[in-house]
Amino acid sequence: MELTTLWFLIVGVMLIGYFVLDGFDFGVGMALPFLGKDNTDRRLIINTIGPVWDLNETWLIVAGASLFAAFPEWYATMFSGFYLALLLILVALILRGVSFEYRHQGKGEQWTRWFDQFIVWGSVVPPLLWGVAFANLVQGLPIGLLPNGGWIYEGTLLTLLNPYGLLGGVVMVLVTFTHGLVFISLKTTGDMRERARALATKVGIGAILAGAVFLVWTIVMHLDHELLWLIVTCAAIAALALIGGFVANLAGREGWAFTGNAVGIAFALLTIFSALYPYLMYSTIDPAFSMSIEGAASSQKTLELMTWVAVFTLPLVLAYQAWTYWVFRKRLTRETITAGAH
Template sequence: MILHTLLDYDVLRVIWWLLLGVLLIGFAVTDGFDLGVGTLLPFVAREDVERRVVINTIGPIWEGNQVWLVLGGGAIFAAWPHIYAMSFSGFYLAMFAALFALILRPVGFKYRSKRESPRWRSNWDWCLFIGGFVPSLIFGVAIGNVLQGVPFHFTPDMRMVYEGSFLGLLNPFAILCGLLSVAMLVMHGGAWLSVRTEGAVADRARRFATVAAIATIVLYALGGVLVWQWVGGFQWTSPHLANGPSNPLMKTVQAGVAGGWLVNYAAHPWTMLAPALGFLGALLALLGLRARWERLTVIFSGLSIAGIILSVGASMFPFIVPSSTHLPSALTVWDASSSHLTLFIMLVCAVVFVPIILGYTAWVYSVIWGKVRPRDITHGDHAY
């Protein structure tokens, strides 16, 4: 109870905002190379054995990497219920498409090699491609829409009403963010394949990852320019009540502020480390691919992904999901969380279980580490 007293409501809200970012980065960095490998599968492997090699680079670990997605969804549901309600209502069709694509992955892994038919296996290979490409694109499109504001509002009795459409999500800036998401995950997946494979497959993976790293740098820079010049930011204009109730309607917000998403960088220059990491990580990954720094390249691409995600959080703080149609309904760190007690109990659980997850994840990676070779596939009893 002493710790509960010391951790004020505003402190817990910031902690859970940071933890949400950690969970998103954990998902993007670990399951990100799974998605990137799935996207690359039809292009880096040309024969059946090569494609099985590619699949088996992620076969033993993809399920464990999904833990970060489950944790992220659970954290949003419990710590940020208003955000969960808005996201899974407003983005319902987009979420359904992403989840459907993700469901194709385990089915593809399990059923692809059940028959010798080349057509059968080719069809499942393209299903695995869909399972990698579609979620990568949709997650980026979602972030692009959040940066522009989502058309929703709360009624006086706190009932959420979404006013947009699925096609409305597919606007030019959101599509650019989606392409950036695909590029950075393909870069990460290609870097992973350069570590886990050899020969022609690794060489093709490096070539595709090199193109993806260049695309990541270009698209990220273009997105930054658009955020500065075209995408109007949001600003909280009423006094902040960091310890106040979770009622988004108790504030005033200004929209369409030119360069509004860059204000935090001027106020807190240290936050510039996030976009710098996004650019530097991609640039070092590009150099690593050319110089064949295999393990370092995976680290560099992961750092780039972390920097890009952190830059979104740093730009938007304290906003999490702004509203484009009813400004006071914007969801922020200070008015969209669960109760003080709920956040505290969740923090205790996170302190206990997250280190356990990190520990067994590290152990699994240490066990499966090394090159996947064709002979491991043709003579292995447990290979996909």
């Protein structure tokens, strides 16, 4: 396997790790106004991700750094073209992170209410805009060529807000919301567990229906793709996994439900990456302007050095994260929430 293809897969794996792990963080944040009857409930919900949410977000940082080093042209074109959307994501993530740390510092109800709102919107906006962005990458964008041979995005934020792109955003929101609700039921007991499981059932129906439309639409757009068999396979596995997670949730098997959702998210993203390959960005202006993996990649020596670094560091990161989840594996109850918790 060529190093360019290998790093395309590595970046994809890192993004999958981010959306699987930070995905349930987003879902937990969205659940606050639906499951938080009082402040103790809301603190209980937030504490389910308290020890891990910042660790989960590091996958985005690592994925971005890898993207910058391995495919600098892709990084530059996407970040300049999607500047406003990415800025909104960054602001939302900052407000969300600050709110986790500061909501319990005030003494008034209004203070806490404001930060709870920041958590909710900081959990809705990123998956919505990420879904819109990835859907547009698959559908194609108005990408042109610069005089020096580089690429430039010639659209605006409104260009991204097309039916297929918006559907991708809605699907991402519904799937992560379901993922987070299942995680809450996995980490809590009693009334909170049952209410989270019941809401996950309702939201899960919408996630499956919207996801099915999105996956079928993606397949139809790429019927002439040389990897159509892989696109169809990944889409089918994603659909079956989401349905399996839904059935497991109905049966009260939160662990299997969470696994099903995680696998569904992973293979939905694999569907997108399979549809992209061997390009990083399709041009709707002229297919000849499309950005190929080889054309956007760094030098061979850079990729070789990065590969050796990844071989030694990635297993350590995975081991540390697995250990963290093992340490904080116990369920939480209302009784565990103290006055100093957040």
